[in-house]
Amino acid sequence: MTRPRDSSTAAAPTPDPVDRAVAASLHGLQYLRNADIGTRTHLLTSLADAIDAQGDHLIDLASAETHLSPDRLTGELARTSRQFRFYAQVAEDGAPFAVTTDHAGPGLDCDLRAMRVPLGPVAVFSAGNFPFAFGVLGTDTASALAAGCPVVVKAHPGHPRLSRALAELAADTFEALGAPPGMLGLVDGFDAGPRLVQHADVRAVAFTGSLAGGRALFDLAVARPDPIPFYGELGSLNPVFVLPGAALARRPEIAQGFVASFTGSAGQLCTKPGVLFVPRTARIGEDLRAPLAAVAGHRLLNEAIEGRFAQRLAAISAAPDVNLLGGDNEPPAHEGTTGPRPTLLVTTIAGFLESLEVLGEECFGPASLLVEYDRTDELVEAARRLPGQLTAAVHAEADEHETARALVDELVDRVGRLVWNGWPTGLPVARATHHGGPYPAATVPGATSVGARALDRFLRPVCFQNVPTDLLPGPLATDT
Amino acid sequence: MTRPRDSSTAAAPTPDPVDRAVAASLHGLQYLRNADIGTRTHLLTSLADAIDAQGDHLIDLASAETHLSPDRLTGELARTSRQFRFYAQVAEDGAPFAVTTDHAGPGLDCDLRAMRVPLGPVAVFSAGNFPFAFGVLGTDTASALAAGCPVVVKAHPGHPRLSRALAELAADTFEALGAPPGMLGLVDGFDAGPRLVQHADVRAVAFTGSLAGGRALFDLAVARPDPIPFYGELGSLNPVFVLPGAALARRPEIAQGFVASFTGSAGQLCTKPGVLFVPRTARIGEDLRAPLAAVAGHRLLNEAIEGRFAQRLAAISAAPDVNLLGGDNEPPAHEGTTGPRPTLLVTTIAGFLESLEVLGEECFGPASLLVEYDRTDELVEAARRLPGQLTAAVHAEADEHETARALVDELVDRVGRLVWNGWPTGLPVARATHHGGPYPAATVPGATSVGARALDRFLRPVCFQNVPTDLLPGPLATDT
Numbered sequence: 001m002t003r004p005r006d007s008s009t010a011a012a013p014t015p016d017p018v019d020r021a022v023a024a025s026l027h028g029l030q031y032l033r034n035a036d037i038g039t040r041t042h043l044l045t046s047l048a049d050a051i052d053a054q055g056d057h058l059i060d061l062a063s064a065e066t067h068l069s070p071d072r073l074t075g076e077l078a079r080t081s082r083q084f085r086f087y088a089q090v091a092e093d094g095a096p097f098a099v100t101t102d103h104a105g106p107g108l109d110c111d112l113r114a115m116r117v118p119l120g121p122v123a124v125f126s127a128g129n130f131p132f133a134f135g136v137l138g139t140d141t142a143s144a145l146a147a148g149c150p151v152v153v154k155a156h157p158g159h160p161r162l163s164r165a166l167a168e169l170a171a172d173t174f175e176a177l178g179a180p181p182g183m184l185g186l187v188d189g190f191d192a193g194p195r196l197v198q199h200a201d202v203r204a205v206a207f208t209g210s211l212a213g214g215r216a217l218f219d220l221a222v223a224r225p226d227p228i229p230f231y232g233e234l235g236s237l238n239p240v241f242v243l244p245g246a247a248l249a250r251r252p253e254i255a256q257g258f259v260a261s262f263t264g265s266a267g268q269l270c271t272k273p274g275v276l277f278v279p280r281t282a283r284i285g286e287d288l289r290a291p292l293a294a295v296a297g298h299r300l301l302n303e304a305i306e307g308r309f310a311q312r313l314a315a316i317s318a319a320p321d322v323n324l325l326g327g328d329n330e331p332p333a334h335e336g337t338t339g340p341r342p343t344l345l346v347t348t349i350a351g352f353l354e355s356l357e358v359l360g361e362e363c364f365g366p367a368s369l370l371v372e373y374d375r376t377d378e379l380v381e382a383a384r385r386l387p388g389q390l391t392a393a394v395h396a397e398a399d400e401h402e403t404a405r406a407l408v409d410e411l412v413d414r415v416g417r418l419v420w421n422g423w424p425t426g427l428p429v430a431r432a433t434h435h436g437g438p439y440p441a442a443t444v445p446g447a448t449s450v451g452a453r454a455l456d457r458f459l460r461p462v463c464f465q466n467v468p469t470d471l472l473p474g475p476l477a478t479d480t
Numbered sequence: 481m482t483r484p485r486d487s488s489t490a491a492a493p494t495p496d497p498v499d500r501a502v503a504a505s506l507h508g509l510q511y512l513r514n515a516d517i518g519t520r521t522h523l524l525t526s527l528a529d530a531i532d533a534q535g536d537h538l539i540d541l542a543s544a545e546t547h548l549s550p551d552r553l554t555g556e557l558a559r560t561s562r563q564f565r566f567y568a569q570v571a572e573d574g575a576p577f578a579v580t581t582d583h584a585g586p587g588l589d590c591d592l593r594a595m596r597v598p599l600g601p602v603a604v605f606s607a608g609n610f611p612f613a614f615g616v617l618g619t620d621t622a623s624a625l626a627a628g629c630p631v632v633v634k635a636h637p638g639h640p641r642l643s644r645a646l647a648e649l650a651a652d653t654f655e656a657l658g659a660p661p662g663m664l665g666l667v668d669g670f671d672a673g674p675r676l677v678q679h680a681d682v683r684a685v686a687f688t689g690s691l692a693g694g695r696a697l698f699d700l701a702v703a704r705p706d707p708i709p710f711y712g713e714l715g716s717l718n719p720v721f722v723l724p725g726a727a728l729a730r731r732p733e734i735a736q737g738f739v740a741s742f743t744g745s746a747g748q749l750c751t752k753p754g755v756l757f758v759p760r761t762a763r764i765g766e767d768l769r770a771p772l773a774a775v776a777g778h779r780l781l782n783e784a785i786e787g788r789f790a791q792r793l794a795a796i797s798a799a800p801d802v803n804l805l806g807g808d809n810e811p812p813a814h815e816g817t818t819g820p821r822p823t824l825l826v827t828t829i830a831g832f833l834e835s836l837e838v839l840g841e842e843c844f845g846p847a848s849l850l851v852e853y854d855r856t857d858e859l860v861e862a863a864r865r866l867p868g869q870l871t872a873a874v875h876a877e878a879d880e881h882e883t884a885r886a887l888v889d890e891l892v893d894r895v896g897r898l899v900w901n902g903w904p905t906g907l908p909v910a911r912a913t914h915h916g917g918p919y920p921a922a923t924v925p926g927a928t929s930v931g932a933r934a935l936d937r938f939l940r941p942v943c944f945q946n947v948p949t950d951l952l953p954g955p956l957a958t959d960t
Contacts, residue, residue, distance in 0.1 A: 033889075102910035110902070114912035117892060119925060203925075222702040226867065226919040387706065401950055408951050409513075412597060417943040420951075422590070430582035432594035434943040439706040445599060445683075446940035453941075460926035461933075463897040463914040470881055471888050471900075 017187050018195045021152045024182025025121040026201060028150030031180050032118065036474060041088040043177060044146060048084035050173045051077065051137060058165060062131045065159040067299035067339070072265060073132070080132040083139050087146035087455070096147065096455040099475050110466050113476040116459035118148035119229075120203030123196040125217070127208035128158040128301050129268040129364075134449075135159070136166035136186060140206035140231075143454035145183065149204070154196055155188040158302045163188070197221050197230075204458055207232040208270070208449065211361060211440050218443055231447050231457050234440035235362035236390035237274040238424040241379055241407060245397035246421070247282035254395060255287035258368070259295065261423035263342045266298040267366030268305075271391055271424040274362055275352070277379055280372035285325050285346065288370075292325075292342055299339035300365055306340065309365035313343060316369070319358050321351030325370065342366040349373045349382055356385055376403050383410035388438025388445075393419035414438055416448075497667050498675045501632045502682060504662025505601040508630030511660050512598065516954060521568040523657060524626060528564035530653045531557065531617060538645060542611045545639040547779035547819070552745060553612065560612040563619050567626035567935070576627065576935040579955050590946050593956045596939035598628035599709075600683030603676040605697070607688035608638040608781050609748040609844075614929075615639070616646035616666065620686035620711075623934035625663065629684070634676055635668040638782045643668070677701050677710075684938055687712040688750070688929065691841060691920050698923055711927050711937050714920035715842035716870035717754040718904040721859050721887060725877035726901070727762035734875055735767035738848070739775065741903035743822045746778040747846030748785075751871055751904040754842055755832070757859055760852035765805050765826065768850075772805075772822055779819035780845055786820065789845035793823060796849070799838050801831030805850065822846040829853045829862055836865055856883050863890040868918025868925075873899035894918055896928075 032040060051058070059073045066073075090096060102112040122144040127134035134140070136153045144151045155163035167186035174181050187196060197205055197220045205221055205228065207214050214234040221230035242254055262273050278284045300306045316322060325344040343366065352359055352371045359369060373379060383392075392411045396404045411418055416437030417427075427435060427450065435450035436442035447457050469477045512520060531538070539553045548556075570576060582592040602624040607614035614620065616633045624631050635643035647666035654661050667676060677685055677700045685701055685708065687694050694714040701710035722734055742753050758764045780786045796802060805824040823846065832839055832851045839849060853859060863872075872891045876884045891898055896917030897907075907915060907930065915930035916922035927937050949957045 100912040102912045108908055108910050110908050112908055112910050112912040114914055116926070120893070218702075218707070222698075222707070227698070227702070227923065228919075229925065398948075401948060405951065408947075412942055412953075413600070415942065416940075417945060418947055420944075420946040420948065422946055428588055428590050428592060428945065430588050430592050432580040432582045432592040432943050434594055434941040436941070438940075439708075443707065445709065446596070446936075448941070456926075460896075460918075461914040461916070461928070462892055462895065463912050464900075465897060465908065466900040466902055467888075467898055468878075468881060468900065471884065473892075 018192055018199060021185030021187050022121055022199050022201050024180070025150035025152050025185055026182070027180045028183035029118065029120060031183065032148045032150065037092060037094070040146070040148065041092045043174070043179060044084045044088035044091070044142065046173050046177060047137065047170060048081040050169050051081040051084070054169060058132070058162065061162040061165055062159060065162055066131050066301045068131070068265070068301070076130060076132045080137060083133065083142045084137070087142045090452045090455060091146040094475070096452070096459060097475060098461065101476070112463060112465055113467070113472065114461050114463040115473060115476055116461050117473070119458050119460055120149060121201055122149045122151050122458055123202045123205045124151050124153045125193065125205070125207040125209060126153055126156045126163065128156045128305065129265070129270070131159045131162055134208050136163045137170065139449055139454060141184065144206070144458050147455040147458035149458045150183045152185040152187060152196060152202070154193050155186055157188070158305070160188060193217060194220055198224060202228065204228055205230045206449065206457065209234070210364070211235045214443070229457065230443050231449070232443040233270065233390070233436070233449060234443065236270060236437065236441045237360060237362055237386065238271055238389060238391045238393070239275045239277065239386060240273045240393040240395065240424070241277045242279070242284070243376065243394070243396040243400045243403055244279045244282070245400045246395040247279050247284060249397055250395070251282060251284055252287050255284055256291050257423055259288060259291040259342070261425045262368040263295045263366050264425055266300055266339065267342065268301060268364060269425050271427060273368060273393070273424055275359070275369045275371055277349070277371045277373055277382065280374055285370065288325065288344060292344060295342050297338040297341040298366070305364065309340060309363070309367070312363045312365070313367055315358055316345060316363060316367070319347070319351070319355035322347045322355070322359070322369070340366060344368055344370060346370040346372065349378045353382060353385060360387060376407070380406045380410055383407055383414065386414055388441040389415045390435065390437050390441045391415055391417045391419055391424035393422060393424050395421050416441060498672055498679060501665030501667050502601055502676070502679050504660070504665055505630035505632055506662070506681060507660045508663035509598065509600060511663065512628045512630065517572060517574070520626070520628065521572045523654070523659060524564045524568035524571070524622065526653050526657060527617065527650060528561040530649050531561040531564070534649055538612070538642065541642040541645055542639060545642055546611050546781045548611070548745070548781070556610060556612045560617060563613065563622045564617070567622045570932045570935060571626040574955070576932070576939060577955060578941065581956070592943060592945055593947070593952065594941050594943040595953060595956055596941050597953070599938050599940055600629060601681055602629045602631050602938055603682045603685045604631050604633045605673065605685070605687040605689060606633055606636045606643065608636045608785065609745070609750070611639045611642055614688050616643045617650065619929055619934060620688070621664065624686070624938050627935040627938035629938045630663045632665040632667060632676060632682070634673050635666055637668070638785070640668060673697060674700055678704060682708065684708055685710045686929065686937065689714070690844070691715045694923070709937065710923050711929065712923035713750065713870070713916070713929060714923065716750060716917065716921045717840060717842055717866065718751050718869060718871045718873070719755045719757065719863070719866060720753045720873040720875065720904070721757045722759070722764070723856065723874070723876040723880045723883055724759045724762070725880045726875040727759050727764060729877055730875070731762060731764055732767050735764055736771050737903055739768060739771040739822070741905045742848040743775045743846050744905055746780055746819065747822065748781060748844060749905050751907060753848060753873070753904055755839070755849045755851055757829070757851045757853055757862065760854055765850065768805065768824060772824060775822050777818040777821040778846070785844065789820060789843070789847070792843045792845070793847055795838055796825060796843060796847070799827070799831070799835035802827045802835070802839070802849070820846060824848055824850065826850040826852065829858045833862060833865055840867060856887070860886045860890055863887055863894065866894055868921040869895045870915065870917050870921045871895055871897045871899055871904035873902060873904050875901050896921060
């Protein structure tokens with residue numbers, strides 16, 4: 001469905017919703033291009049207001065479709081309307097547009113002005129695990145609109161009713177402002193994804209999801225006659241390294257923190273620690289049993305995801321030298337309606353490296369892997385073998401900095417964020433925030449989907465040489 | 481050859497020069513990472529000094545290998561050493577590294593610091609048409625080193641002796657400074673290109689060259705298990721649009737300017753105007769004959785390029801409705817040792833759009849195409865059908881701005897630089913300069929290979945959360 005408000009009045013389903021949505025988005029682009037920045041920011045804050053006003057209804061829909069708790073969803077909804085207000089402010093401040101003026105003078109025989117302009121329509125693939133914050137009206141949509149790009153969202157199959165409600169909310173808001181509905185289109189169905197990525201008028205893609213699905217779409221984006229940027233977040237293991245001194249000094253605290261971090265939101269966070277490197281001699285497993293037993297089972301987002309979680313867990317468990325924690329032979333718990341209980345597996349560093357292809361890829365859900373090491377130089381080797389990561393964390397005592405140095409050097413090469421004596425979940429948002437990293441954490445190594453720089457993904461510079469004032473874009477015409 | 485200074489002492493040729501060069505570059509990366517910014521900028525300015533000191537020798541080599549005039553090469557060499565000094569200053573100023581510090585406080589429960597770090601070894605494919613400015617020590621190499629990335633250059637086959645001399649100059653400079661030679665490696669031969677792009681330790685590619693060759697390498701870069709950024713400049717038509725009033729008022733001046741622009745450096749500039757849209761009724765062809773006849777034939781860079789130029793010209797000439805200017809039936813001039821004389825073809829706007837696949841791609845060498853139109857709205861349609869361009873130019877009188885508006889809107893969507901009443905050749909360099917554009921002008925739409933932002937291609941942000949000062953990169957440790 002392209003324009004939710006129209007579909008009820010159409011006599012018959014249109015044959016090509018993707019074409020219709022992209023064609024409508026070009027009208028949205030024209031509108032955004034001609035509107036001044038005040039109109040654009042008013043549009044963003046109006047969306048924020050509408051999200052807040054419909055909060056209870058939206059949370060009910062999301063809760064029914066995702067099994068996420070109303071508490072968690074309430075916080076996420078507030079974050080989502082806040083994102084629109086934040087990006088309105090970023091756009092109004094103007095930094096992403098990089099307005100630059102060089103007047104003719106010594107060494108320059110012309111007037112040069114430059115600013116960054118919108119790339120054009122952006123295809124956004126909404127994520128399953130954040131139905132609001134990375135959904136139809138999530139950070140990709142908010143930052144693209146703030147950059148001046150219309151958006152066509154591919155709805156996540158996990159929450160179709162919520163996706164439609166969010167698109168209708170946007171259409172109502174645009175209508176009330178006299179803005180074209182094409183600024184936000186919605187399409188669904190498996191085939192819509194590839195068609196959107198390959199559509200001639202789509203100029204960029206933003207995707208958050210699995211490695212397999214994301215890579216397939218990435219491959220289509222770069223195989224086009226005119227390749228377009230594909231900003232994908234395709235998964236991360238978020239390894240945590242516990243040095244011997246820290247294990248000795250803070251074993252129970254680390255065990256508690258780890259369980260809380262990997263089981264939060266039923267392990268369905270992109271920053272979930274998927275592997276914990278611990279000294280074998282510390283026997284941290286003993287400290288983990290109690291906090292682990294205290295975490296109840298929880299339904300995952302939907303049955304398809306529960307099915308994939310069980311499959312991934314089976315594959316991990318089948319790797320050589322991988323055991324359930326403490327040698328417990330019970331199969332990973334999966335209790336139907338109550339959802340899977342958290343599962344912790346354990347292996348050696350040799351076992352981890354031997355099966356890196358299986359163990360080095362994100363397992364989405366409440367599972368993690370202890371990797372026991374004997375010598376700290378093994379950690380450097382393990383870090384060197386890891387693919388790109390959103391985050392890594394190191395736990396170390398004050399007298400272990402020299403031991404940590406080589407590890408830190410390796411990790412800086414492989415991560416977007418390095419956490420010291422903390423956990424990767426709970427992304428702190430400030431100016432220095434970066435949510436990205438080398439492939440597959442991000443498909444474009446410098447891109448971030450969170451924070452002010454998220455707009456940069458959808459802009460490119462144009463330089464104007466001696467162009468008369470009345471033909472320049474507004475911000476360049478008024479700059480002196 | 482990886483390390484030119486070593487090859488003479490080797491007993492036998494090494495079996496794998498690409499592996500050897502990339503392995504050496506990792507030592508270079510380690511050196512650049514540990515060196516302070518003063519060491520890095522001293523290295524860059526030392527290269528500039530060495531280029532200037534060896535100028536006469538280098539210009540002799542380049543002149544013999546490229547047929548470019550000593551005058552042109554003298555200017556280009558000066559530009560090349562200036563680029564190193566400029567990027568030293570950009571690195572010293574620090575803006576590209578985007579050092580950011582957020583201290584814990586209200587709303588933030590941790591210390592966050594971020595800066596952009598080098599991606600790692602960069603593969604640079606040197607261009608044929610600028611043996612200095614886009615060569616072994618060209619802008620890609622200078623900006624990558626300034627960003628902190630070692631470089632492995634694939635030598636252009638058109639000037640092997642010059643490439644080797646430049647790599648030796650770099651190796652001598654590094655040796656004198658006690659820096660590792662691996663910061664700049666050189667490889668040659670056709671197979672070295674693909675192998676370099678696919679090498680596991682290469683983290684980015686910079687390429688200036690043809691659409692066919694560049695796209696083949698782009699496809700390899702994005703098909704890797706871990707795709708890497710490919711910054712390619714793959715050709716541009718640089719269309720120039722002459723509105724009716726301008727044609728009427730300035731026909732002889734426009735004809736002179738056009739011939740000078742498309743024949744400069746024997747048409748071997750990336751910003752050469754490859755097509756000139758003119759009103760049919762203006763009969764500008766008559767004004768072009770004299771300036772065209774005044775331009776002598778000139779050898780192209782090498783025989784391979786002369787061969788490809790003749791082939792491309794034959795293909796363009798064979799398109800329906802394409803004629804030699806004025807209906808002259810002489811075949812395009814190609815006089816052996818004196819090189820091809822400038823060739824101007826003419827067609828209608830219908831003929832241009834009908835054969836867009838052939839006529840819309842850059843023809844490297846001294847040829848251009850007049851496209852005659854009847855109505856200005858045909859120009860908007862032609863602009864809409866064009867692929868991405870480095871530049872476009874519009875010639876218009878003061879009373880033609882309204883006529884130009886729709887055309888300008890289309891062009892802004894398709895170019896990196898828009899020139900008013902001027903010619904695309906002679907890139908003015910200042911803060912607002914952008915040398916890039918939508919595909920195929922650039923494979924990454926926001927990237928530029930000229931100006932201060934060229935460093936951005938080789939950097940990515942890393943955020944440090946609560947990391948102790950003694951483990952932070954220098955610029956973050958000292959920032960307060």
